[in-house]
Amino acid sequence: MAIVDATGVRAGAGRLLACHVLHGRADLGAHLDVHGHLGRDAARHIADDVHDAGLTGRGGAGFPTALKWDLARHARRPTVVVNAMEGEPASGKDKVLLRHAPHLVLDGAQLVASAVGAGEIVVCVADDDPRGQHSLVDAIAERAPGAFGRADVRLTAPPAGYVSGEESALASYVAGGIARPFFRARKGTVLVARRRAMLVHNAETLAHVALVARHGAAWFRSAGSADAPGTTLVTISGDVAQPGVYEVERGQSVASLLAVAGGATEPCAVLLGGYGGTWIRPGQLGTPYADRALRAIGASPGAGVVAAVPAAACGLAEVARIARYLAGESAGQCGPCVFGLPAIASDLSMIERGDGGKRALARLAERLDAVAGRGACRHPDGVVRFVRSALDVFATDVANHARGAPCSSQARMPILPLPSRRASEAERQSSALR
């Protein structure tokens, strides 16, 4: 796990995390001291401000926030769902926001609720994050009902898991169902679960909304680049001197992000987005950390994960280990995911063991083709993207393994983090919602 406690938060560009520098966790008083009160008519012009600011979702898909509101406005009394589930094991940014700036997230949620006419806000914090839950419980209690908006706010703790933070899974849970994705014949429309329209936003997106409401679109755009305005939270992990959660300006190169975290000690391949993200080569680190530039090399900022794996380590061993985890995180609903992901993981493990070699590699290529695009959610697509880009970036490691050559990584510790099951169980016991 990347460092996400008080000592691990690095302020960087210092907008979302400005308060943390002075106060640690921002209670309501500290929050208002640092960020100021919301203007009386903030809710009235927030939709225009967010549109002009060019704010995009920070949960993974990078969808324009203003566009999402336009869709939701057609729905009858939608529910605003705050996604602070942090399903990505290599990400720590939601936890940092919940623990250090809960009022920014709540301000943002209440502004959205006013903008789209929502009657209720439901904040979703995973059941293995009691610290985040406690911080939110306290923050909600500090805010006088009605003082920040008309919508009711409640906290809920869906089961932790890679897929339970997917937006349709959260919508299903909030509507009283189980936290599993459901099939939507048409995407790009309002999300409806059990006849309730749901507007799901990542916690970081909402924290940006709270700042745009205070300072305006031009202020937001004064950081970052023209096509990637603003700051963003990234979780930098792996082979860097100071792993942690950083607030950085968008549009700078991936290499300069690594430099913010103290720099990589040797040439690195970098995983961008999350475990459903894309590997890029050491030679591609000059690419701007911006949607369009990354799309050109098949990558995206995703949920802000930036994980550096040294070129001298065996990428295949890392990828095989993560693929086994991802296969186990299938929601168990769609056949191509239920059967395909374990098959893909087992092909990778066989290649890693030097067992099956080229035939396993050919079969893996076929299976990646067969699974892509065939789930109700994007989980299988993410696994395919992760594995395909790894086969490309770590082609030398893969070829060495496939012909049974000894591996350079045997002596190394695992680099990419995975949740520890035992720790999660203990944390669930101390949940704030029991």
Place this chain on the structure above:
Amino acid sequence: MRMMRLRVDPVACDAFGYCAELLPEMVGLDEWGYPVLADGVVPPPLLDLARRAVRDCPRRALFLEAAERQGSDGARVSRGAVLGAGRSAGGNRPHARGPHAT
């Protein structure tokens, strides 16, 4: 005539494979017995068969939609003809749930 596209709800689908039996021109099966649908509109001569496949799906997982209505996921991958070749339809189905599990 309206152009129609064949789609499947992957949560509902339980790999019965009837669609591939009834409409092999458009539906192949992957190695686990789940349908892989051909891209693009259903050729008008196949529409009746496609409707039959939709009607006969025991899980009600298969459906037709107007082609112009395809949303942001219009780029669904399908290699039906390729994957369906050389395999008996519905044969390789390592599935615990039988027809009566529904």
